[in-house]
Amino acid sequence: xxxxxxxxxxxxxxxxxxxxxxxxxxxxxxxxxxxxxxxxxxxxxxxxxxxxxxxxxxxxxxxxxxxxxxxxxxxxxxxxxxxxxxxxxxxxxxxxxxxxxxxxxxxxxxxxxxxxxxxxxxxxxxxxxxxxxxxxxxxxxxxxxxxxxxxxxxxxxxxxxxxxxxxxxxxxxxxxxx
Amino acid sequence: xxxxxxxxxxxxxxxxxxxxxxxxxxxxxxxxxxxxxxxxxxxxxxxxxxxxxxxxxxxxxxxxxxxxxxxxxxxxxxxxxxxxxxxxxxxxxxxxxxxxxxxxxxxxxxxxxxxxxxxxxxxxxxxxxxxxxxxxxxxxxxxxxxxxxxxxxxxxxxxxxxxxxxxxxxxxxxxxxx
Numbered sequence: 001x002x003x004x005x006x007x008x009x010x011x012x013x014x015x016x017x018x019x020x021x022x023x024x025x026x027x028x029x030x031x032x033x034x035x036x037x038x039x040x041x042x043x044x045x046x047x048x049x050x051x052x053x054x055x056x057x058x059x060x061x062x063x064x065x066x067x068x069x070x071x072x073x074x075x076x077x078x079x080x081x082x083x084x085x086x087x088x089x090x091x092x093x094x095x096x097x098x099x100x101x102x103x104x105x106x107x108x109x110x111x112x113x114x115x116x117x118x119x120x121x122x123x124x125x126x127x128x129x130x131x132x133x134x135x136x137x138x139x140x141x142x143x144x145x146x147x148x149x150x151x152x153x154x155x156x157x158x159x160x161x162x163x164x165x166x167x168x169x170x171x172x173x174x175x176x177x178x
Numbered sequence: 179x180x181x182x183x184x185x186x187x188x189x190x191x192x193x194x195x196x197x198x199x200x201x202x203x204x205x206x207x208x209x210x211x212x213x214x215x216x217x218x219x220x221x222x223x224x225x226x227x228x229x230x231x232x233x234x235x236x237x238x239x240x241x242x243x244x245x246x247x248x249x250x251x252x253x254x255x256x257x258x259x260x261x262x263x264x265x266x267x268x269x270x271x272x273x274x275x276x277x278x279x280x281x282x283x284x285x286x287x288x289x290x291x292x293x294x295x296x297x298x299x300x301x302x303x304x305x306x307x308x309x310x311x312x313x314x315x316x317x318x319x320x321x322x323x324x325x326x327x328x329x330x331x332x333x334x335x336x337x338x339x340x341x342x343x344x345x346x347x348x349x350x351x352x353x354x355x356x
Contacts, residue, residue: 011311011334011351012325013191024331123317133189137336137351139301141328147190150319153202156189158315158345167336169349173189173315 002110003100005119005131006042007146008168014143015116020058028136032166037134046112048073048103055115073099075118100127120148123175130159130174137167180288181278183297183309184220185324186346192321193294198236206314210344215312224290226251226281233293251277253296278305298326301353308337308352315345 053076072089122128155176163169231254250267291300300306333354341347
C-alpha cells in the first residue's frame with residue numbers, strides 16, 4: 001500500500017505562509033494552467049485522503065468542499081464525531097500506525113497524507129512510502145515548513161523528475177528505511 | 179555580471195549538518211561518480227570565488243587547499259590581511275555591494291558566492307543573479323540551512339532542470355527583482 005505525499009513547496013521549503021495563506025501558490029498556478037502535474041490521477045488513485053484538524057478546518061472555510069466523492073479521514077484528538085457532518089468524512093483519534101494497519105487490511109491501495117504537521121508525524125513514524133514534491137520557483141522567507149526536525153537521516157530514491165514551462169519542478173521520491 | 183550560487187542541499191534544505199559536516203554529501207557523491215553536474219565548468223567561468231570566514235577556515239582545515247589557481251576573496255571583519263598567506267586569496271571587510279560594484283567595474287564576468295551565511299547576506303541585499311541548486315535525495319532533519327528568514331518574497335525563474343541516475347536533481351534559477 002502506498003502511503004503518499006503529494007504537495008507543493010516554495011524553493012525554501014514552505015507549504016504555506018506563517019498564517020497558512022497559499023496566495024503565492026494560487027498566483028503561481030495561474031502560470032501553470034494546462035500543465036498536468038498529475039494531481040487528478042493521484043487523487044483518483046487514492047482510497048483515502050487523510051488530513052489533520054488544521055487542514056480540515058482550513059478546507060471547511062472554503063466556499064465549497066473540494067473533496068466531494070473522495071473518502072476523507074480527519075486525524076484529531078479534539079474534534080468529536082458529531083462535529084463532522086460531511087458525507088464520506090470520518091474522524092480518527094488513535095495511533096497512526098493502527099490506522100495504516102487497518103487500511104492495509106482493508107486492501108487500500110493508496111493513502112494520500114496531507115498537511116504539514118500530519119506529514120511530519122507520518123514521516124517521523126516511518127509510515128510514508130513516497131513523496132511527490134512540486135517546487136514552485138519562489139522564496140517566501142518564512143512560513144510553515146514541509147519538513148521538520150528529525151534525529152535520523154532518511155535516505156530517498158528519486159523515482160522521476162519533471163519540469164514544466166511554468167518553472168515548476170516535480171520530483172517523486174520513494175522513502176527508504178531509516 | 180553573474181553573481182552566482184552553485185551548491186548542493188538535502189531535500190529538506192540543509193547544506194551541512196549542524197556542525198558543518200558534509201559526510202552525507204560525500205557519501206551520496208560516490209553514487210554520482212561520472213555524472214557531470216557542471217561544477218568544473220562553472221568554476222572555470224568564475225573570476226572569483228567569494229566565501230565567508232567560516233567556509234575559509236573549514237577549507238583551510240582540509241589536507242590540501244582545493245582552489246589552487248582560482249582567485250578567492252574571503253569576506254571577514256575579524257580576519258586581518260596578514261592572517262591570509264595563500265597566493266591568490268585576498269581579504270575584504272567592507273560592504274558587499276561595494277565589492278560587487280568594484281568587480282563589475284573590473285569587468286568580471288562571474289562571481290561564485292559560497293557558504294550558507296554569505297549566500298543569505300548576498301540574497302538579502304538582492305545581489306545574487308542566479309542559483310544552481312543540486313538537491314540530494316536525503317532528509318537530514320537538522321543542519322545549516324541554505325535559505326534563511328526573509329521579509330519579502332523573491333520570485334525566481336527556472337532556467338533548467340536536470341536529473342541524474344544518482345537521484346540528484348539540479349535546478350538553475352535566475353533571481354527576479356524583489
